[in-house]
Amino acid sequence: MLENSVQYWAAAVPQKTAVTLVIPGLNVRPDAMEPMVQLLNSGGSDVYLVCLPGLQLNEGPANAADASAWQHQVKAAYRVAREAAAALSLPLYFLGYSLGALLGQSALLSPGEGARFEKQVLLAPAMALRRRCYLLKAFIQFGRPATLPSFTPKGYRVHPFLPLSFYRVLFAEEQKLWSAGPTNRPTLVLMDPADELVSLRKLQKQVQRFGLSRYKLVLLNKRRGLSGNYHHLILDEASMGRENWEKAKKEITAFLFA
Template sequence: MKILILTSMIFLFSCQNMAVERNPNSFSFEFDPSRSCADIDIVLEDLNTHSDYKYDKNELSTWLESRGATKAIALVAHGLNLKPSKMNALAKVLTSNGTEVLRVSLAGHRGSKKEGLFTTHQTWRNEFQAHYCLAKKRAQSLNVPLYFLGFSLGALAGVDFLNTQVSHLVEKMVLISPATDVHWYSKIPGNLGWIGGRISLPSKNIKAYRSQPSTSLASYRAMKESQESLDEISLSSLNIPTMIFVDPDDELVSLKKINKRINKQRLDNWKTKSINNSGSTLKKTYHHLVVDKASMGSHQWEIVKKNIIDHFNLKE
């Protein structure tokens, strides 16, 4: 019955133009796990420019400078239909403690609704590898460690890419509400891809946080394929120091499934920490939305900040 209702909502409220359109790739770079970053010649502008789309300059991939001497480089990646700029608070935790941040902006989140209609799993893999190489080269040039912090889709996209590599590409990770392991009903939109990628579902996320008022089935399908790729291959090669923050009542992510994966795949360097955003000052709250002081609440935010700083060894 839930599936029937959801399908009806799609056609009643979210049908987009079903005419066949060419698929404008975000950029020419193609994901290849065997390629070394030394062989990849790309600049940030390549990721932030596209003739087919109009972007919001505030939501583009960007470097955020560290305060004081740079002790580390970090990739910071946003969630599905979350404005990349909403990761700035978490990024500031790092930049205020000697870490340069490359804030990632994935296809469909740069201000163009049309781009989201053509998003694929391959698109996100292409882009994440490109961002990774930019950050890796910067870390190598400064001889400092490279870290990764991802929220929801961003955590999933990062783990999906990093797990294709035979060696550790980052030294440590922080995953917040990672979409690697979700409740069964969270997979429904991704399973509706056969209807057509040009259809979108209305977003219930808070307006100030969401990238678009709706999320394309193409994006949901891309996320589903990313999740499936993790189920096909063990994450044992990513058994690096990893801190995972999840609210046990998260509407989308299953803490139980995350712990099951950790135990089954013997990821003994992965540690979960339960969080609670009951102190959030937002009028409307979701347990899944935990990216800043307003969405977490002051007390929980201070705890998360301290844990991140300690985990990445950023204390003076």
């Protein structure tokens, strides 16, 4: 086990059905993923939850992001989950939120030892960023300010401010993904059409362009007032509302475990 970098959550039923690797989003507390983890556990899946360097609760203020460190952490956690799945003769699944979803897709493209997931669930995947997000590139180019307030609501976030280098990694990973082309494997995508960071139209165009025929897109329409009106946050009942939460649980359970 990778100390302090991967959390293990055992299936909540005697008959195990899968092993799932889970990666949280940019500046999202690992424990904010617990409702999703528990949903997977209830379906019979063991879960390995990745804790990214610089985004853990026991760390100090966020320093510069290191893409290679994140990628190394993801690959190392993937190997642990893969070996566990092989030992139990179970399928290996993936669930990622926002940046976590993007890093999971990057892991699939890694030369030599690309990840292999039989199914994957992507929550508000940061793989089709809106044009407005690229305004941050102007800040990155000039290096001022050195940090920006986090978009993630308090209670879900690790740090109140993030260095610009974190966003630089985000842009670079998105570009790398679409330059190489994502893999066409069974994939469930859940997002809100009003997502502030991810463009539904751009994602649909990319799915069509790359012939991702095994992608299924499910839309969640959040009401105003939830999680500070932040539509990108879709992790639990509190952030998306009861109706959307029940819909998300039903879709994920049917997709992975039916």
